[in-house]
Amino acid sequence: MKREExxxxxxxxxxxxxxxxxxxxxxxxxxxxxIPYCIGWNxxxxxxxxLDTPSIKCGPPKHLSSALSQVxxxxxxxxxxxxxxQAFTALDxxxxxxxxxxxxxxxxxxxxxxxxxxxxxxxxxxxxxxxFTNITLMLDxxxxxxxxxxxxxxxxxxxxxxxxxxxxxxxxxxxxxxxEGDFLGQPFTFPIPTLIxxxxxxxxxxxxxxxxxxxxxxVAKKGVMYFLNGYVSGVDSLYAMCCRLTIxxxxxxxxxxxxxxxxxxxxxxxxxxIPDGTGxxxxxxxxxxxxxxxxxxxxxxxxxxxxxxxxxxxxxxxxLRNRYIKHLSNGLMPITLKYLGTLQxxxxxxxxxxxxxxxxxxxxxxxxxxxxxxxxxKEAVKIEKEIVSTVRKITEEFEEEDNMLYNVEETPGxxxxxxxxxxDSRLLREREDILIPSEEGTPFYSNSIVPYYxxxxxxxxxxLESEVQQEFTGGVMMHLFLAQQPDIKAxxxxxxxxxxxxxxxxxxxxxxxxxxxxxxxxxxxxxxKCPKCGSEDLxxxxxxxxxxxxxSNWNIGKKAEFKSRVQYSSSFYPRY
Numbered sequence: 061m062k063r064e065e066x067x068x069x070x071x072x073x074x075x076x077x078x079x080x081x082x083x084x085x086x087x088x089x090x091x092x093x094x095i096p097y098c099i100g101w102n103x104x105x106x107x108x109x110x111l112d113t114p115s116i117k118c119g120p121p122k123h124l125s126s127a128l129s130q131v132x133x134x135x136x137x138x139x140x141x142x143x144x145x146q147a148f149t150a151l152d153x154x155x156x157x158x159x160x161x162x163x164x165x166x167x168x169x170x171x172x173x174x175x176x177x178x179x180x181x182x183x184x185x186x187x188x189x190x191x192f193t194n195i196t197l198m199l200d201x202x203x204x205x206x207x208x209x210x211x212x213x214x215x216x217x218x219x220x221x222x223x224x225x226x227x228x229x230x231x232x233x234x235x236x237x238x239x240e241g242d243f244l245g246q247p248f249t250f251p252i253p254t255l256i257x258x259x260x261x262x263x264x265x266x267x268x269x270x271x272x273x274x275x276x277x278x279v280a281k282k283g284v285m286y287f288l289n290g291y292v293s294g295v296d297s298l299y300a301m302c303c304r305l306t307i308x309x310x311x312x313x314x315x316x317x318x319x320x321x322x323x324x325x326x327x328x329x330x331x332x333x334i335p336d337g338t339g340x341x342x343x344x345x346x347x348x349x350x351x352x353x354x355x356x357x358x359x360x361x362x363x364x365x366x367x368x369x370x371x372x373x374x375x376x377x378x379x380l381r382n383r384y385i386k387h388l389s390n391g392l393m394p395i396t397l398k399y400l401g402t403l404q405x406x407x408x409x410x411x412x413x414x415x416x417x418x419x420x421x422x423x424x425x426x427x428x429x430x431x432x433x434x435x436x437x438k439e440a441v442k443i444e445k446e447i448v449s450t451v452r453k454i455t456e457e458f459e460e461e462d463n464m465l466y467n468v469e470e471t472p473g474x475x476x477x478x479x480x481x482x483x484d485s486r487l488l489r490e491r492e493d494i495l496i497p498s499e500e501g502t503p504f505y506s507n508s509i510v511p512y513y514x515x516x517x518x519x520x521x522x523x524l525e526s527e528v529q530q531e532f533t534g535g536v537m538m539h540l541f542l543a544q545q546p547d548i549k550a551x552x553x554x555x556x557x558x559x560x561x562x563x564x565x566x567x568x569x570x571x572x573x574x575x576x577x578x579x580x581x582x583x584x585x586x587x588x589k590c591p592k593c594g595s596e597d598l599x600x601x602x603x604x605x606x607x608x609x610x611x612s613n614w615n616i617g618k619k620a621e622f623k624s625r626v627q628y629s630s631s632f633y634p635r636y
Contacts, residue, residue, distance in 0.1 A: 107127060469534035
């Protein structure tokens with residue numbers, strides 16, 4: 061199904077040619093020929109009506125264990141209709157009423173949550189993968205959601221805000237389980253929790269008590285959270301969906317059918333469910349370093365190539381969207397039809413990969429990120445910002461002309477970064493004025509604004525990333541990789557400084573975790589020898605793109621990228 065002659069029957073000929081030549085990448089083939097990419101669901105509808113599948117009907121859950129079981133079952137069933145990530149909003153608040161009505165103690169809640177974590181990490185998907193799942197923890201960070209109806213057994217039992225203390229307990233227990241890890245102490249890969257940091261965040265624990273420090277302890281030990289910066293993004297208009305996809309809700313309101321939009325969406329999912337009713341139908345990524353290499357420093361030529369391949373991506377995404385809509389209406393996506401009903405509020409996503417290398421190629425300075433001055437690095441980031449801004453403006457024109465939603469994402473590029481770089485290393489092997497980073501002969505491109513191989517202090521990395529992140533309308537991520545477990549207080553101060561003083565939108569703190577294969581000792585930090593038994597037979601865990609996996613399981617390109625990463629010490633200085 062992934063062969064060129066087969067794809068020509070489903071996609072435009074120029075898109076197939078561009079894909080196989082390495083100018084663009086059509087993601088999730090061959091499955092993306094039939095089903096869309098990622099989705100945010102609303103747990104509210106499951107709690108109100110129960111889990112209704114083509115083969116069995118479950119009533120509304122009456123207890124925490126059955127509520128979480130239905131959530132897990134729903135995700136496993138619906139992942140057959142989506143190729144990528146699935147997200148749930150405010151799981152803590154929606155589950156909190158069950159803690160109150162069941163009068164559960166900590167051990168009972170722990171058992172139910174532990175069961176959920178293990179089940180969501182079972183490799184039951186094709187290719188021995190688990191469903192890619194994300195949950196957003198809301199606590200009391202946005203007052204609006206606290207007025208939403210709470211359900212137990214399908215009945216309204218007040219408002220979500222009535223059960224805030226139980227929601228805090230839910231999050232505490234969940235974080236403790238993330239810190240424990242699995243039976244061997246290894247990290248849970250999914251679901252990835254996202255926490256919104258805004259002006260309501262309880263930095264000093266006056267409302268949340270020990271939970272505040274527990275959040276940063278979990279991040280320090282296991283890198284648990286994604287952080288979404290509500291200081292710069294506004295939680296009402298920007299919402300976390302997946303690995304790094306974020307959805308601009310204000311765009312939906314302004315781009316679609318005026319006054320009828322909110323009322324029609326409310327009928328499908330409920331007022332606060334607006335972010336949960338959207339996502340991405342699919343991503344097509346552009347090989348920016350190649351476009352820059354062929355431009356030879358000429359920005360006008362670069363923009364010509366950019367427009368050419370954006371038009372190809374546009375045409376392809378429109379074809380895929382129409383196919384998905386047809387499949388949905390014909391009953392081939394029964395869960396999506398029942399619990400979502402429409403793809404109208406989904407985005408066509410343009411992905412960008414290799415921004416740092418593209419900037420270096422346009423500047424014709426392949427040593428830029430290794431030896432560049434601060435002035436040169438700022439010039440590179442200025443070019444990156446111009447690239448993303450140009451793509452964003454073009455996609456806004458697409459929206460006007462197509463009456464469809466478009467957004468621009470910094471592609472995670474788990475395999476695409478290697479595929480593009482390998483193709484370019486063969487095509488452009490005679491060029492000495494371009495940058496194709498490699499480690500031990502294996503090439504790769506960056507999925508970031510500042511490459512992770514750049515040996516710069518953490519505060520400079522943050523400042524440079526901050527200049528570009530807000531240009532993305534579909535998602536962006538900055539990972540801060542740590543070689544040691546940081547001090548919890550210092551970590552909290554760093555995170556607070558990032559969200560209050562920079563324009564960073566979405567970021568993670570990612571300490572490497574070392575697991576000894578001999579004695580099974582698990583320790584946070586990068587070690588060459590086991591601190592307990594001295595064995596050198598070790599397994600290192602880190603984020604391959606957005607989720608923790610053992611490095612030995614990564615593809616060859618990501619293994620090379622991991623070896624080149626600049627990881628910071630516990631005092632946040634580069635560690636070589």
